Amino acid sequence: MLSKNISEKLVSSSWIRAMFEQGEKLRKIYGADKVFDFSLGNPDLEPPQGTKNALKKLVLDDDPGLHKYMNNAGFADVREKIAANIQRDTCITMTGKNIIMTCGAAGGLNVVLKTILNPGEEVIVFSPFFVEYVSYIDNHGGKTVISPCDITTFEPDLSDLEKRINASTKAIILNSPNNPTGVIYSEEKLNEIAQLLEAKEEEYKTNILVISDEPYTKLVYDGAKVPSVLKVFKNSVIVNSYSKSLALPGERIGYIAVNNSIDDADSLISGLIYSNRILGFVNAPGLFQKVIAESLDEIVDINVYKERRDILYNHLYKLGFTCVKPQGAFYLFPKALIDDDIEFVKHALKYNVLLVPGTGFGCPGYFRLSYSVNLATIVNSLPLFEAIAKDFK
Amino acid sequence: MLSKNISEKLVSSSWIRAMFEQGEKLRKIYGADKVFDFSLGNPDLEPPQGTKNALKKLVLDDDPGLHKYMNNAGFADVREKIAANIQRDTCITMTGKNIIMTCGAAGGLNVVLKTILNPGEEVIVFSPFFVEYVSYIDNHGGKTVISPCDITTFEPDLSDLEKRINASTKAIILNSPNNPTGVIYSEEKLNEIAQLLEAKEEEYKTNILVISDEPYTKLVYDGAKVPSVLKVFKNSVIVNSYSKSLALPGERIGYIAVNNSIDDADSLISGLIYSNRILGFVNAPGLFQKVIAESLDEIVDINVYKERRDILYNHLYKLGFTCVKPQGAFYLFPKALIDDDIEFVKHALKYNVLLVPGTGFGCPGYFRLSYSVNLATIVNSLPLFEAIAKDFK
Numbered sequence: 097m098l099s100k101n102i103s104e105k106l107v108s109s110s111w112i113r114a115m116f117e118q119g120e121k122l123r124k125i126y127g128a129d130k131v132f133d134f135s136l137g138n139p140d141l142e143p144p145q146g147t148k149n150a151l152k153k154l155v156l157d158d159d160p161g162l163h164k165y166m167n168n169a170g171f172a173d174v175r176e177k178i179a180a181n182i183q184r185d186t187c188i189t190m191t192g193k194n195i196i197m198t199c200g201a202a203g204g205l206n207v208v209l210k211t212i213l214n215p216g217e218e219v220i221v222f223s224p225f226f227v228e229y230v231s232y233i234d235n236h237g238g239k240t241v242i243s244p245c246d247i248t249t250f251e252p253d254l255s256d257l258e259k260r261i262n263a264s265t266k267a268i269i270l271n272s273p274n275n276p277t278g279v280i281y282s283e284e285k286l287n288e289i290a291q292l293l294e295a296k297e298e299e300y301k302t303n304i305l306v307i308s309d310e311p312y313t314k315l316v317y318d319g320a321k322v323p324s325v326l327k328v329f330k331n332s333v334i335v336n337s338y339s340k341s342l343a344l345p346g347e348r349i350g351y352i353a354v355n356n357s358i359d360d361a362d363s364l365i366s367g368l369i370y371s372n373r374i375l376g377f378v379n380a381p382g383l384f385q386k387v388i389a390e391s392l393d394e395i396v397d398i399n400v401y402k403e404r405r406d407i408l409y410n411h412l413y414k415l416g417f418t419c420v421k422p423q424g425a426f427y428l429f430p431k432a433l434i435d436d437d438i439e440f441v442k443h444a445l446k447y448n449v450l451l452v453p454g455t456g457f458g459c460p461g462y463f464r465l466s467y468s469v470n471l472a473t474i475v476n477s478l479p480l481f482e483a484i485a486k487d488f489k
Numbered sequence: 490m491l492s493k494n495i496s497e498k499l500v501s502s503s504w505i506r507a508m509f510e511q512g513e514k515l516r517k518i519y520g521a522d523k524v525f526d527f528s529l530g531n532p533d534l535e536p537p538q539g540t541k542n543a544l545k546k547l548v549l550d551d552d553p554g555l556h557k558y559m560n561n562a563g564f565a566d567v568r569e570k571i572a573a574n575i576q577r578d579t580c581i582t583m584t585g586k587n588i589i590m591t592c593g594a595a596g597g598l599n600v601v602l603k604t605i606l607n608p609g610e611e612v613i614v615f616s617p618f619f620v621e622y623v624s625y626i627d628n629h630g631g632k633t634v635i636s637p638c639d640i641t642t643f644e645p646d647l648s649d650l651e652k653r654i655n656a657s658t659k660a661i662i663l664n665s666p667n668n669p670t671g672v673i674y675s676e677e678k679l680n681e682i683a684q685l686l687e688a689k690e691e692e693y694k695t696n697i698l699v700i701s702d703e704p705y706t707k708l709v710y711d712g713a714k715v716p717s718v719l720k721v722f723k724n725s726v727i728v729n730s731y732s733k734s735l736a737l738p739g740e741r742i743g744y745i746a747v748n749n750s751i752d753d754a755d756s757l758i759s760g761l762i763y764s765n766r767i768l769g770f771v772n773a774p775g776l777f778q779k780v781i782a783e784s785l786d787e788i789v790d791i792n793v794y795k796e797r798r799d800i801l802y803n804h805l806y807k808l809g810f811t812c813v814k815p816q817g818a819f820y821l822f823p824k825a826l827i828d829d830d831i832e833f834v835k836h837a838l839k840y841n842v843l844l845v846p847g848t849g850f851g852c853p854g855y856f857r858l859s860y861s862v863n864l865a866t867i868v869n870s871l872p873l874f875e876a877i878a879k880d881f882k
Contacts (some may be wrong), residue, residue: 097724097751098760099607105767106759138558150550155548158541165531165738169587199592199741200772206769209629214492231767235603303490332491345558346775348592358490366499367491374498374624376599377592381774382739 111227112136115441117451123328126448132477134465137275137359137426139343141396141468147342150390154383163382167371170197170351170380171363174389181392182334182353186324189356196368197380199348200308201337202309203352203372205232206351208307208333210375211367213238217266219307222252224429224459226275226309238266242458250277250420250429251285254292263294267305268293270325273312276464277429278405278422280316283323290328294402297331303359306332311350312425314341314395317402330357333364338388340421340426343396349384401426404474406466411478429454429466433488437461442489447480504620508834512843519841525860525870526843530668530819532736534789534861538784540735547776557729561743561766562588562758563773567782574785575727575746579717582749589761590773592741594704594730596765598625601700601726601745603768604760606631606876610659615645617741617822617852619668619702631659639846643670643813644678647685654689659677660698661686663718666705669850669857670822671815673709674714683721685708690724696752699725704743705818706732707788710795713816720747723750726757731781733819742777776839777790794819795869799858808878821858822847826881830854836880840873 098106115135122131142148169175175192183190192325198204209219215237221229226233230240243260246253247323259266268289272281293304308325313336316322325332337350354365372379405428419430432440437453437460444451444463454462469473491499517522535541547555562568568585576583591597602612608630609700614622616637623633636653647741661682677704686697701718705728709715720723734879737852747758765772798821802814805823812823825833830846830853837844837856861865 097605097698097753097757099605101607102760102763103756104603106756106763140557142553143556149585152548155545160535162537163737163739165529199774202769202771204769210492211495212490212492214494222685228767232769235768287583344556344574345511346556346772348771348774351838360490363496363499367495369497370499374621375628375768376595376625377770378595378741381592381741381777383776384774451552 103386111452115450115452131448132473135450135452137466139340139468140470141343143343144394144396146394147391151387154386155264166379168379169369171385174385177389178351186326188326194354196352196372197385198350198352199377199380201309201335201338204335204350204352206375207368207371208373209233209236212266212305214475218264220260220268224276224457227456229269229479250279253283254288258292263300265304267307269309271309273424275425277420277426278318278427279420280322280423286323286328303331308334310334311337311340315398316424325422326355341395341403349380349388373488406475408467415481426466426468429462432461432463435461437463442485449480491573495643499842504845508845515841521794524841525866525868528843528845530861532861533863534736535738537787537789539787541703547779561772562762564778567778570782571744578676579719581719587747588589589745589765591743591745592770592773593732593743594728595855596770597728597743597745599759599768600764602626602629603764605698611657613653613661617669617850620849622662633868643672644674647681651685656693658697660700662700662702666703666817668818669820670813671818671820673713673715673811673816679716684721696724701727703727704730704733708791709817719748734788740777742773742781800867801860808875817857819861822855825856828854830856837877842870842873
């Protein structure tokens, strides 16, 4: 009954999911406290109290119509509030009309790609990258083109990028702070990319859309700032999600913000609203649209993540792992101690330590650790990493 | 920036949406109480008290992990409860494994079609039909094949259906109680379809999946029963939604139930879970999964809809309209008083009466009235329908 495409993909499927299922098995055998699962980016924090209070108030107030259909783009008041928030933070002019509420960032990315891609058009992603991008691009007939980052900084490599852009390039996906590296792309780097894109758009007489996937923008440490993509790129949209910043991943709530500086932005907005409808999202979940509108300045306690990052990073550093110290998100992406990252991850499994191989992010030779796990797991895992490091000395 | 496909579709877009926007305009000019908008299937009832209580309890109890990611198929306990409910009502063996929670029926239909369609494969729909089906099928590379219903009963026409089935037929979408006619397909008719499908599957050595889109199954009147599709068709899935039965359309919550009798049902289930993930739904909204699990036997007060149906149907009947009396859903689908349904609907607009032309459902010459509008609107519209009828005498 399965299509050929899905049938083939089920076999290769996701490394992250595979590790998650492996973890479930191990937990059944050894007990949850004996399994050290760093494989999944599932925020273990609870939503901020302000967000929980907003949810309670909305449910108790029980305004009529709260659960009804609204415009496919979302509730008008919610869109206005998000636009005002973006304008306050970036000084970019933004109104509710530019905002389309979506079922998380995954939904938003699919809506954008559905709206812009003609068959065979190319979308550039920088490796390492969130592997689902490839499926999202494929869903809508596009072709993924991978541009490897400079592995000393995990920032885009301009000279490689230049070679990948051609007349079929329709879009570029940026993800900063990055999953899996935690790196924040510098304003300087973004400006260089913008200059390159403008030159290439001129050369090929095309428009290249910068799609900025930003679920981790608020999860930053050490006072780091994430430069505004809307300021740097004329042709840009933000795709955002409250899964990480408000710890609401199961509720599927996010938005697309369309840069006013796009020529005929209104057509693009109409197309996005239409795609949101026909892809079957119809609209972002209503109650949580209202919840996030009441908690735009809320955020989970990032000091909790920072503490975990510091413990893990410092420990791995001492053990001789090479790793760019992440300024954002909740991942570490160290170099494996042998070339074969899959072999390395399999070895860690012997200690009930679950990691994801870099291969799963288009970047062999590395592995990803998610530190959205509780402190006890991290502390108890430290001797295990020590043992693993010893095995490869 | 738009793809060619989306750009073209934006022009033709949906009649239902077009009327909705027309309504917004008229409401601004004349005031809401002077506009009689029968165009949208947006339940105007509030969710049942039991459902509201379940929502309140869940939010106040505030169990940790309520808003986190879960398996892409949904919360295990929710899936088990739905399976048990189906098994109780149909005596078909069903476990939680067979249930995939979805973002409403629109999400569920896209997930099913993504999972099964190879490029160019055909999906049969019976006209009149919910027009979004065409977009959903097109999203995943399929081709819509329309089989017109018998217009005296608005049930499928077996002799026409037989001609439409060929080696490329991958699926058939059933929608009973039907949008827009409100007709419930009889068990006899379903059995005839099943026999035909089995013969054709044998002839072409194919499997044809029956996709039963069932958002209106619980909205039935006069003691009508909706036959179980799972009992009749070996190769079948149910796609359901709580948008109408629990008046939760904005919350996007529904499910797919896979018939155990499908050969290798497990592969299909894995494919559906995978598609739910890669299409960007990821999972159905978490909180409302839990809410509906606590209100599986709740339903909006259908007597409210029945009263409206009776008033409108009886009035139109007296005025000389031809209309199959609907046994379910909340629509009437009468014959227009002139051949040109678009002209007819435009004429009604002069009275601030908003209808949707049958053309919008692949069935010219008719129009759809949604009676999910308040009683006052219905009562006040009666003289207007009288005036409209007079104009065409």
